[in-house]
Amino acid sequence: MSDHILSGGETARPSIGFVEKYLTVWVALCIVAGVALGHLLPGVFGAIASAEIAKVNMPVAVLIWLMIVPMLLRVDFASLASVGTYWRGIGVTLFINWAVKPFSMALLGWLFIGWLFRSWLPAxxxxxxxxxxxxxxxxxxxxxxxxxxxxxxxxxxFTLSQVALNDAIMIVAFAPIVGLLLGLSAITVPWGTLVLSVALYIILPVLLAQFIRGRLLAAKGQGGLDALLAAMQPLSLIALLATLVLLFGFQGEQIIAQPMVIALLAVPILIQVYFNSGLAYMLNRLSGERHCVAGPSALIGASNFFELAVAAAIALFGLNSGAALATVVGVLIEVPVMLSVVWIVNRSKGWYERGAAVHAASIGRTPQ
Structure with a gap:
């Protein structure tokens, strides 16, 4: 998962380890284990759920930090200087991430949950x-x-530049966008809790990761950073899987009792993923961007920072709220759905590269 910088500025592709290769299997097992344990040991999970400070569940917060910080150590904000190289893909992804995805989800949520499925859901x-x-x-x-x-x-x-740019934007844009859309949904926004969530799950991890990264590069160079990332990668994945066990343990009773609710909540999420990934992929093709940029652009445009989403939902509305359940449903389908998008992107490479704009850009001319 980490990027290894070679001499001359070339970046090697990270290798996929055993755990990542079969991530869907581990995620499925953790979901089953979480639901089963939550059902069998409600007292234990209730005690863990009650370990809160300012509505923030501390065990979940610690696990989320263990996931986020290793990922953020890979982000070099200096890479933002090279965003112009991939200006088409960057522009498409930013448009999808910040101008389409939150608003299309609000519309889909209102359409399906607030209207079409309303009679089948708890009022x-x-x-x-x-x-x-x-x-x-x-x-x-x-x-x-x-x-x-x-x-x-x-x-x-491109992936590194896009992640760095999104993280920089997210620091200032997440709270206002959520506040705006929740306000439009006639929900009272607890701004103090929302700002605390942004500080706890975005600003502080970014600052800590960049501090560690800077000190380590200064002391030991890229080799030292790569060694730390390799050592922390298993910890990050273990934290991800442990978080899934906890989250599904917290929601286990609701999931068992409300399978119809889970299925109905999954509908707008699935539509949102395929719509946004497809739109990003098509816009990249129309703009003439290379396939190796269009693929990650489509995936970044469609996928969600579910660690932050779950934490923010819990902090804003509580562990047993419908909001927390909705974000957990996002976790439930995130990995298998994104793997299906990966399959589509890979299988359609030939079709993509036959696009007029892509072909013209590849031979250095503009299509008429």
Missing amino acids: TQIDSYIAGLIILAAAPCTAMVFVWSNLTRGEPN
Whole structure:
């Protein structure tokens, strides 16, 4: 998952380890284990759920930090200087992430949860479900992006630049976008808790990761950073899987009791993923961007920073809220759905490169 910088500035593609290769299997096992343990040991999970400070669950917060910080150590904000090299892909991804995805999810949430499925859902949780879907879509993925990019043989420098740019934007844009859309959904926004979530799960991890990265590079160079990333990678994945066990343990009773609710919440999430990835892929093709950029662009445009979404939903509405359940449904389908998008991107490479704009750009001329 990490990027290894070679001499001359070339970036090697990260290798996929055993755990990452079968990530869907491990995720499925953790989901089953979490639901089963939550059902069998409700007292234990209730005690863990009650370990809160300012509505922030501390065990979940620690696990999320263990996931986020290793990922952010890979982000070199100096790479933002090279964003112009991939201006088409960068522009498409930014448009999808910040101008389309949060607003399309708000519309889909209102359409499906607030209207079409309303009679099949608990009336008291409708607004909370919609809030969870909005929170889920408001932050673009940072952690799993490196895996998706590698699986599509994506351009690693583009992926790194895009993640760095998204993280920089997310620091200032996440709270206002969520606040705006939740306000439009007639939900009272607890701004203090929302700002605390942004500080806890974005600003502080970014600052810590950049501090560690800078000190390590100064002391030991790129080799030292690569060694640390290799050592922390298993810890990050273990934290991801442990978080899934906890989250599905917290929601285990609701999941078992409300399978119809889970299925209905999955509908707008699935539509959102395929719509945004497809739109990003097509816009890159029309603009003449290379396939190795279009693939990760489509995946970044569609995937969600579910660690932040879950944490924010829990902090804003509580562990047992409809919002928390909606974000957990996002976790439930994130990996298998994104793997299906990877399959589509890889299988369609020949079709993509036959596009007039892509062909023209590849031979250095502009299509008429």
